[in-house]
Amino acid sequence: MELSRRTLLAGGFAAVLGGTVVGCSSGMDTGTEAKKNTATTLTLWCWPGGLGKSVVDDTIAHFPDPTIKYSEIGGDFKQKLITTFNGGTGIPDITGIKGEDIASMLPQAERFVDLKTVGADSVLGDYVEWKVKQATTLDGKVIGLPIDIGPTALYYREDVFTKGGLPGDPAKVAEQLKTWDDFFAAGVELKKSNPKALIVWDATDLYDIVVGQGTERYVSKDNTFIGDQDHIRKAWDTVVKAMTLKIDGKTASGSPDWNAGLDQGTIPAHVGAAWVALDIKSAVKSSVGKWRLAATPSGPANFGGSFLTITKNAADPAKAFEVIKYMLSPDNQAKAYADAQIFPATPAAYDKPQLKVADPFFGGQVPIDVFGPAAKAIPVAYEAPSDGAVAQPFKDELKTVQSGSKTSDAAWASAVSKAKAIAKRQGVQ
Known part of the structure; x- marks a missing residue:
């Protein structure tokens, strides 16, 4: 991402x-x-x-x-x-x-x-x-x-949200979109009034952020593989839900289509780190001043x-x-x-x-008012030396769900099998 x-x-x-x-x-x-x-x-x-x-x-x-x-x-x-x-x-x-x-x-x-x-x-x-x-x-x-x-926040288009019946004020957005379920429900409502505005830019991009909101990852401190446990499956199911609800824009961040979608309002939201502000600012021309910041649904994460x-x-x-x-x-x-x-x-x-x-750019908001509290509240999670390699099969297999070539359960089983094999080769129990 x-x-x-x-x-x-x-x-x-x-x-x-x-x-x-x-x-x-x-x-x-x-x-x-x-x-x-x-x-x-x-x-x-x-x-x-x-x-x-x-x-x-x-x-x-x-x-x-x-x-x-x-x-x-x-x-x-x-x-x-x-x-x-x-x-x-x-x-x-x-x-x-x-x-x-x-x-x-x-x-x-x-x-x-x-x-x-x-x-x-x-x-x-x-x-x-x-x-x-x-x-x-x-x-x-x-x-x-x-x-x-890289503390995260929700970047969103205030004008697109309000036209679609969602709140526009950052405090009200944070209150109504507290969880991923809330966020996805808002996306369903927005799509009803504006079918081209998909609230999730790319569900597979969202995966790392959801994992990062937890206190465990793929390998425990005692060097045991835990990527098949509930905390990873929950993150997986969260991402798949966005696909199932058809609010997934399938547009990778940083791509030309992402840049265009931000400005045109077809990508009305993005969850990303503080440094993503530079990317959004460099991508848009007509939507300057229409962007706002709110807390990340389900809590902060760090990216970068x-x-x-x-x-x-x-x-x-x-x-x-x-x-x-x-x-x-x-x-x-x-x-x-x-x-x-x-x-x-x-x-x-x-x-x-x-x-x-x-x-x-953010309508006069002070970004640190959102990112500062997030930075202090990011959960501590042990990241093993093998973490990046072990995580990759989950990201790869989510793309097969997104493309429709595999069911969620089949892709999950494949991801766990591949991740276990990689973990074993790297000395993980």
Whole structure:
């Protein structure tokens, strides 16, 4: 679903700002303690759009010694990083890790500095707890500080809703559309008066959000497969219900048809993370000012959000930590939000002036009034290193239900069977 600047901003393979990529070490010994010598240069890797430009520029100016060499890496960032780790040279001191990749990096925690060893305990409480837990190993090592998070909300067209007999005021929408059943019922009513307006843009896109509203996923902390249990089946059935009610627009987010549908009112709603606002704003022309924000039906979820980590190759881990602590402070997270809609992982930022601005695009609403409470209420769920791979069959099989090639029960059985096989190959019980 994440078809936005989080994954699609990539330019060339390595667009470098401020110079070429420079490694601070000639090799990597993952079995030794982090280096303690003084660095003359600290290298920092991230992907295009991952950090606010003004924050990067300010951080480079704030730390003249050692010099910070910042590089934007296009293409498959995770694969580039892993290849560099395995090659043993050119490894950055500080590197971003995308939220969808952090779980798979936890078993490789020896490649990163445990931030608790360089002073992180003094700032971990500044970030939402559930996000810190995503970068924490089962034995308590913390390998990353959060760059951002992706709390969800309901984006909707106030004009389309009211013409279809639904409430338009955000508070009333939140009250009437408290659950997915409420949301789907509203979609049925809307379709009666406006057959082209389907309240669910793409039911298969909705699946990850529904799963993310729970406290369990596909693998438990004791490394047992639980993807066949009621919490996943409930998320599955929720998505299938939207298909059965024929309020599913089958239009993938980020596609040209999605862009057009948002502006034309045939896609009158979208449930997505805070950063989706940029995608909607860039997609529409005639519906500026007609959009509103309300709470996500059935509760908040998170979609996206990344981390900064320090590699074991860092020449000066203590200095590297000072850099990421400064870059990811509440003041700088607020600045990154103002620059590029990079939503802060530090609740203290929510009271900064940059986040209290009324947005004319949303009819004068202040987005933080919706996203702030959501960010604080997102449930904590354990995400296993194998989670992404184990989840994929469920997403694939939902598409067969959507296309009509399989019944829900048949597709479910196939998804569970495939997921169990993948889990077993990855060492899950």
